[in-house]
Amino acid sequence: MYAILDIETTGGKYNEEGITEIAIYKFDGHQIVDQFASLINPERSIQPFVVNLTGINSEMLRNAPKFYEVAKRIIEITEDSILVAHNAKFDNRILTTEFDRLGYNFEKDTLCTVELSKKLIPDLPSYSLGKLVRSLGIPLSDRHRAQGDAKATVALFKMLLNKDAAKEIITKSVRKDPKRQLETKLLDMIALAPTDTGVYYMHNKDGDVIYIGKSKNIQKRLTQHFTSDNRKSKRIQLEVTTVSFEKTGNELIALLKESSEIKGLKPKYNRALRRTLFHYQLNSFIDAEGYIHLKIEKADARKKPITTFTNYQQAKTSLINITEKYNLCQKLTGIHTTSGSCFNYNIKECEGACIGEESPLEYNEKVTSFLEDYSFANKSMLIIDKGRDLDERSVILVENGVYQGFGYYNLNYQITNLDILKSIINPMKNDRDSQHIIQSYLKKRKVLKIVNLEKNTTN
Incomplete structure (x- = not known):
């Protein structure tokens, strides 16, 4: 649990400042669960430059509560929480000093x-x-006022949690939170889990991640884990002491995060998913007559595939569908x-490339159409889909055929500048598994929108 706060002060000599305004948002890593905000009568004068900066003057604070009245x-709101602030050393020092004046020892991570x-x-x-x-x-909104700055810090911290691929922040939280250390009953862990789509992390008593999974319903999936007798x-049931989670808003980002973080963190109970997700790929070659052939082959990192498949049967089924959809030669x-001629030519469903009746130029146009639809090569696009909240959208960036990462933006703040877009993107490794996940997902499921960056058109 986190207590995200911002404090405005009177200014003045070191350790003689007084608090003029405070805002605290209790944040569970996903949403605000409690909040407190108040002007404070500091019982001392406010420096003129601070009045100009914050707009808070002595007249505004005349009837405000004194610190001991809100202490x-x-x-209560910071209990069992890690304090989070922009320049936390300052805010923590100010709070500690105020509590020292009351004779109370206020210590927080x-x-x-x-x-x-x-x-x-x-x-x-x-980094201001x-x-x-x-x-x-x-x-x-309301820059240099406690509520406005604290609320922006909540949104910033939420983004930082998402960018923290090594899970250093949540690990520190698990190690320091005494309540989490006591939550050893599996039913309690299930009850605390959301029913949303996302990625979940099982931690041992030291806070280390021992298992990572994804689900469209995290609570339901945990129930399956904790009731299974395999x-x-x-072994997981005996070792797990707490479960943390990250909502992703949609399954595609959950799949990408799960794959990436298992490879990065290498949890002890995720051995199978550390290996590659696909075993076959589709490649092409041109024969002596100039025709483009398609061929299913075993996965080979030395070759750049058109698309990839989990197993041979999936590859064969997909190639049959591709052949029919693009009117290609079997x-x-x-x-x-x-x-000689293929079976489809004999039933008049092939135009004769197999026996030279359809020219290489005509036939290759159809193959090229397929390649443009399926291949990531040189494509630049944004994949827009649901976010974690109703007023949020997710975005996945693919640039020149390279998966760059994903991020989230608020619908009230439209992202039109590519540089700003790149700053909100969580950089991710462009490996063959991530491309396999994206390609496979887009073939089977719909997303809200795909923006072609070269042509700036939407599908």
């Missing part, structure tokens, strides 16, 4: 979104809150092995 509420941003989103021109969130497409499930796609 109990602050303790902290996370700083400035430091996290520099690590997870390097090389940005500025205003410029940073603007560059990431995060709306910010050998692996029983002999030239390897479906019918013959020295």
Whole structure:
């Protein structure tokens, strides 16, 4: 659990500042579960430059509560939470000082979104809150006021959690959260899980990830894990102490995250999915007469495939469908092995490329049409789909045939600049599995929209 906060102060000498406004959002890693915001009477003067910066003056604070009057509420809302702030050292020092004046020892673990941003989103021109969130497409209202800045920090932290492929943030949370360490009953873990689409992470007592999975209904999938009596499930049930999760909004991003993070984190109970997802691929070659042939082959990293398949039967079925859809020749796609005409020519469903009646130019136009539809080569596109909330969309970026990563944006903040788009994208490894996942998914399922970046058209 996280307490994401922002504090405005009077300014002045070090450790003599007073709080003028505070906003705290309790955040469970996915949504805000509690909040508190208030002006505070600091019982001291406010520096003029601070008045100009925040707009908060002494007259506004005359009838505001003093710190001791809200101290109990602050303790309650931050209980069992890691403090998160933009420049957390400052906010934590101010809070600690105020509680010291009351004779209360206020100690919290902290996370700083400035430091996290520099690590997870390097090389940005500025990491001040205003410029940073603007560059990431995060709306910010009431700059230099506690509620506005804290709410923007929530959105920023949510993005940083998503970019944290090594899961360092959540691991720290699991290790430090005493309530999570006590949640050993499997039924409690199931009850806390959402029914949304996403990726889930099982942790041991040290916070280390021991298993990663994806599901369209995380709660239902955990129920299956924790009620199964197979050998692996029983071992997981004994070792797991908590489950964290990330909503993805749609299954395609869940599949991509699961594949990438299993390879990166190498959880002990995910041995099977560390290996490649596909075993066959479709390639092409040109024969002596100039005809383009299609051929199913075993996966070979030295060759760039047109598309990939999990097994041979899937590959053969797909090639039969491709042959029918694009009116190709069964002999030239390897479906019918013959020295003469193919079966479809005999029933007048092939135009005769197999025996030279259809010219290479005419036949290859049909093959080229298929290649343009199926191949990732040199394609640049955005795959737009549902986000984690109703007012959010997800975006996957493929550039020149290379999968770059995914991100999320708010519908109220339309992303039209490619540089801003790239800044919200979580960079992901472009391996053959990720391309296999994207190609296979788009063949079987619909997404909200595909934007062709070269032609700037939508499908």
